[in-house]
Amino acid sequence: MTVAVLPSTPSFRLGGKRALVTGAGRGLGVAAAAALAEAGAHVVLAARSGDEIGAVSEAIRTAGGSAEALILDVTDLGRLEATLAGQQPFDILFNNAGTNRPKPLWEVTEEDYDAVLDLNLKAAFFVARAVAKSMIGKGIKGSLIHMGSQMGHVGGPNRSLYCASKWGLEGMNKAFALDLAAHGIRSNTIAPTFIETPMTKPFFENRAFLDSVLSRIKLGRLGQVEDIMGAVVFLASDAAALITGTSIVIDGGWTAD
Numbered sequence: 001m002t003v004a005v006l007p008s009t010p011s012f013r014l015g016g017k018r019a020l021v022t023g024a025g026r027g028l029g030v031a032a033a034a035a036l037a038e039a040g041a042h043v044v045l046a047a048r049s050g051d052e053i054g055a056v057s058e059a060i061r062t063a064g065g066s067a068e069a070l071i072l073d074v075t076d077l078g079r080l081e082a083t084l085a086g087q088q089p090f091d092i093l094f095n096n097a098g099t100n101r102p103k104p105l106w107e108v109t110e111e112d113y114d115a116v117l118d119l120n121l122k123a124a125f126f127v128a129r130a131v132a133k134s135m136i137g138k139g140i141k142g143s144l145i146h147m148g149s150q151m152g153h154v155g156g157p158n159r160s161l162y163c164a165s166k167w168g169l170e171g172m173n174k175a176f177a178l179d180l181a182a183h184g185i186r187s188n189t190i191a192p193t194f195i196e197t198p199m200t201k202p203f204f205e206n207r208a209f210l211d212s213v214l215s216r217i218k219l220g221r222l223g224q225v226e227d228i229m230g231a232v233v234f235l236a237s238d239a240a241a242l243i244t245g246t247s248i249v250i251d252g253g254w255t256a257d
Contacts, residue, residue, distance in 0.1 A: 010238040015040035019236065020090045022074055022127055023097035025052030027197030028147060031225035032094045032232045033057075037065030039233045041092060046072040074123040084130040089138045092236045093131045095124050096147040098165075100199065102158040113161060120165035125172060128187070132180060141184030145235045146173055148189035150251040166191075170247060177245030186244035190231050193251035195223035218253025 019036045023029040024045035037043045037060045045053040045067060053069040060067035070087075074080055074097050098120045101112045128144050135142045151159055152166030169189060176187035194200060194213050204210045204222070214220060231248045234240050249255055 010241060012233055012237045012239050013040050014092070014233070014236055017041040017091040017236070018088060019043045019092035019094065020046060020070075020084075020087075020131060021094040021096060022046045022072070023147075024056060025049045027199060028192075028195065028225055028228060029094070029096045030056050031229050032096060032145075033067065034060060034063075034065075035229035035232050036092065036094070036236060037063075037067055039237070041236070042066040042068075044068055044070050044087065044090070046070040046074070047097070048073050074127050075118055077123075077126050080123075080126060081130055084127075084134065087134075089134040089140055090131050091135075091140055091142045093128060093142070093144045094147070094232060094236075095127055095144065097123060097127075098147060100159075100162045102162065102203070104158055105160040108161060116161040117165050117168075120162070121168045121172070124169060128172075128176060132176070132183075132185060135185050136180075136183050142186070143236050143240070144176060144180075144185065144187040145232060146187070146189045148173070148191040148247055150191050150193050150249060150254050152189070152191055153247070153249060153255050173247070174245045181244060186235075186240070188235050188240075188243060188245070189247040190228055190235070191247045191249045191251065192228055193217055193223050193254045195225060195227070197225065216254050217251070218256060221252070223250065223252065 019041040021029055021033045024033050025047040033043045033045050045057050047053045050071045057067040057069045072083055101116055146169055148169050149166040151163045152170045155163055173187050173189050227250055
């Protein structure tokens with residue numbers, strides 16, 4: 001009788017890994033940090049607000065995880081480079097800091113443009129560059145995960161700046177994957193639909209806007225932060241070892257038609 005040899009599922013565990021999460025004080029950043037810590041990673045939570053990331057890191061430790069807070073303004077590129085150079089190398093980056101200023105294109109100011117593109121794209125580029133350089137220097141075969149959006153795959157009314165930043169992030173991600181593949185470093189995005197977070201909650205108080213969003217999400221509900229947590233762990237883990245240069249779209253079917 002022939003004995004079948006079964007393959008083993010690659011591990012989703014992240015024990016012994018160090019993860020950096022930017023924009024970690026609220027919303028999706030908190031969810032990603034919690035997911036990575038639950039999977040066994042030591043998580044460094046970075047944001048400008050020390051109170052928020054301090055509270056989140058304490059909650060992670062109380063839950064049995066490993067975490068620390070790092071006050072960091074990712075738009076201050078000089079300090080960013082110096083701060084990250086002083087950290088132990090990371091195995092995982094969740095490149096999450098971002099903002100949005102929804103308005104018709106004819107109302108967009110130069111200050112609006114700079115605020116959105118500088119944080120969502122420019123800062124994301126230089127955070128990833130700093131982390132990747134450290135990975136290369138230490139021979140770490142790591143994972144870069146960038147917080148994209150379904151709006152990096154489609155357009156949306158009043159979202160010219162946000163779409164520009166997230167489409168740019170998708171292109172940047174693909175180029176990163178090509179540059180870093182020889183070093184064993186993977187780069188991917190997560191692209192969710194509208195998720196209920198402190199940043200988005202005020203928009204949903206407009207019933208007409210909420211109804212328009214729900215009409216496009218085929219599964220009929222807004223996303224919750226928990227909806228992205230599995231994808232974060234997956235892309236950070238050995239289970240995604242052959243995945244790079246792509247996007248996991250978590251949109252409830254928005255982009256299916």
